[in-house]
Amino acid sequence: MPSIHDFATWEPLLRLVQASNAERLAEPGGYVTGQIGHGSWSVPVRRPHPLPGRAAQVEDMQDEFDAVERVQRALTADDADNVSFMMETAPDGKTVLHLFDAGPAVEPGFGSPYLGALILVEGAVPEPWRRLPEPVPGAVPGPSADPALLERTLRERIPDAVGATEAEIAETEARLGVVLPDELKALYRVTRARWEDWADDHEAAERVVNTVGFELFSLDGLYIADAQSRPCPWQFAAMEAVVTPPGAAVQGLVGSPGWIAFGDNGGGDRIAVDLTPGPRGRTGQIIILSHEENIGAGLVADSLTGLVMNGRKQGRHAPRGDQPPVVARVNIRSLPSVQAAAHAGLEALSIGVWEGEPLSLAPVVGLPRLRTLSAYPGTLADPLEIAELTGLEYLDLGPEEWRVLLDAGAVPRSLSAAAIEVQGDRHPLPIVALANELLALWDRPPITRTILEGQLDTAQP
Structure with a gap:
């Protein structure tokens, strides 16, 4: 396998970069920069314009794709995540390539060798990611919560579903380190939501989605939506703050040990049971964590029963007032x-x-x-x-x-x-x-x- 530190690994890409930046590289002190990772790259290569009336095709950029893939294979061989580079070249073709290894103390930057945050204290995370939920004495389940009604309704609507055994539920509780709320147990007693249980029957899977109102995780896919499950680079995370207004149903946290994620809205937003509600919330309420936000969650329903019986509300956040x-x-x-x-x-x-x-x-x-x-x-x-x-x-x-x-x-x-x-x-x-x-x-x-x-x-x- 090629190494990232072999000039030959870079040669096809460097030729493309040179052809796209001839004037700049010919200037005294001229250079260009770029960055390549396994899933993305930013390289100063000029892409051809498609013909009028025709969208760009893969073959139009195949040389770039092949050259980048060659470097990506070298990253894999060297067990590296990404590499930043600076290229200098002389008119006679002599080329100097500077490769930068940011190491474990630097977060990735965004295009070019310019750096992300420098982590000065190993393992440090911003204050919002250290924040735990505040206790809410007297919080109780919502008035619509009814595990027996929920289980009965689900069995009527998806009678052929394969449910989890008590042993499987207990295994999940041991894995997560929490006792699942009664409504969540009732849901999974009716359906484990495993694809193999549906025997490739897409209609059966769709019936479950239509019944609960979202894409349900299998029992094995449940996870605690704590702060660690919602990572964010320091340069963005440091500008976030935990704010929970007095009238909020949901605490304005990054994550919580009491948020049990068990579904997805189909667009990347997580659906979770909330066992650590806000000042005006209900224990066991259903919340949604937006994939476009780094912090906070919106209220969907005051219980899982209410969600299944009445449908979901728009995930709404409490206003922060005039503070x-x-x-x-x-x-x-x-x-x-x-x-x-x-x-x-x-x-x-x-x-x-x-x-x-x-x-x-x-x-x-x-x-x-x-x-x-x-x-x-x-x-x-x-x-x-x-x-x-x-x-x-x-x-x-x-x-x-x-x-x-x-x-x-x-x-x-x-x-x-x-x-x-x-x-x-x-x-x-x-x-x-x-x-x-x-x-x-x-x-x-x-x-x-x-x-x-x-x-x-x-x-x-």
Whole structure:
């Protein structure tokens, strides 16, 4: 099998990149970058335009697909997930390829060697992913909950279904580490929802879907929809916050040990039983977790019986009222100043595109819950004010702002993760070097670079 560190592995792709970027590579110091993983890639290859009236065909891009697949096979052979690269080439075809291995302390970036978050503390996750549900004394099942009625109704509607035995239900409880609620037991006593039980009868499977109102997981497919089941990169997760209004039926969590996922709406959204409801919720209510959101869930029905008997409601979230936002964004379209964002409950502050004078962080110094700061390059009047934000766990800054903090020895030691905000066309090597300086402060594994050299035949396409 080819290795990712063999120049020959890359040669077909490099020829395509060279042909697509001849002018840029010919400039003094010219380079191009890209990234390849098992399921996706971003490479600077110019794709042909389809003929008028004809959609693009696979064969139009077959050379690119074949060249990328060659690299992907090498990733598999080397047991690697992805690789970022920078290519430089001379007019005579001499080519230098820089391969970047981010290692275990860096999350993947998005296209090119520019990096995702640097994980400064091994295993660290953002605060919302550490949050457990609040107890709700006095929570009771919904008025429509009726396990006996549910089981009777299901048997009438899907009489030929194969149900789970008590031993199988007990095995599932042991696997999950929870006792299944009575309504869920009643459901699976009627149908295990295993494909083999339907003997390839699509109509039988469809009857189950129509009866319960969604695609039902088999008993073996049940899982606890806790925070770990809903992973999210730091750069997005750090800007989330757990908010549960007093009138909420569902707690605004990432996940909960009391959320038992047992179905799907057919579009990737999970259906779950909620055993840790919000202040106005019901124990055993049915909720939906959107695949397009990183946090929170919507209420579908106050019980599984109610869902089967009456159908589902739109998954709705409780309004947050007039409280100031715990996640605030200051930019030309949102809040007009840092002062406008400042309040005691502020957890995450993002300073984005800004056309005025650089901003001071003085209004947010001393706020007890501020844990995230993200600031576009050039938006801060004095980056050293960051040293006064003693509770930060995540910091996202431009290269120049990081340079100020590093030179002053003022990088906050409270950080669990960090990111380098790269805007525009920046050479990757200084960015990688800066990232390694930050990683070294926490004694974390550095980003490594391997240099491959070879000759491309300029006469070939």
